[in-house]
Amino acid sequence: MLLIYTGNGKGKTSACVGQAIRALGQGLAVAFGQFMKRGDLAGEQTMLAELLGEDFLASGAGFFRDNDFDTHREKAAQLLRWADARVEQGVDMLILDETLYALHHGLLLEEEVRGLVQRCQDRGCHLVLSGRGAPAWMVELADIVSDITEVKHVYAKGGKARRGIEF
Template sequence: MLLIYTGNGKGKTSACVGQAIRALGQGLTVAFGQFMKRGDQAGEQEMLAKLLGERFLASGAGFYRDTDFDTHREKATQLLCWAGELLDRGVDMLVLDEALYALNHGLLMEEELRELITRCKDQGRHLVLSGRGAPSWIVELADIVSDITEVKHVYAQGGKARRGIEF
């Protein structure tokens, strides 16, 4: 199955983590990769690394700026190669957090993502993608799409990111 978590609201990564935990609880083998995010940014990364070991990778270069395109593109390519290797090893579920963000900024190419989707489908693997702005072609291919909408966020009132909440 192809599952998509998209939208402007907070919780897409949390939904991905929850999906991974659910699959692990049912005995599935899970790999979890994060585009854009460095491995030292968020609390879920420490827990996923403990649970998944080498099947977890946060290979990003951090916040994206157009001047950093080459670095971010290289990191995205590394994550794609890692994902392909884990599919070759037979993981049941591949979670790629912020894949849609990487796609929308040209760091991940449409043809690369289409190939990965096809490969997962042909192998009977579950693929979970997250990020804002899911393009219509992915929505059409997906089996499940959740659009997470922001109703209210502390940032709008000038609040700051808090440990254990936003990271």
């Protein structure tokens, strides 16, 4: 199955983590990768690394800036190679957080993502993707799409990111 968590609301990564926990609880082999996010910044990374070991990778270069495109593109390509290796090794579920963000900025190409979707389908591997702005072609391919909508967020009033809430 192809599952997508998209939308402007907070909770896409949390939904991915929850999906990983549910699958692990059912005895499935799970691999979890994060585009864009550097390792050791967010609380979920500590727990996922402990649970998954080599089957967790946060390979991002941090916040995207156009003047650093090549670095971000190489980091995205590194995670894509890692993901392909996990699919080849036979994981039951591959979760790739912030895929849509990387796709939107051209760090991943549509054909690369389509190829990964196909490889997962061919191997019977559930694929979970997240990020804002799921393109129509991806929504069409997906089995489940959840659009997480922001109703209210402290940022609108100038609030800061809080440890254990946003990271």
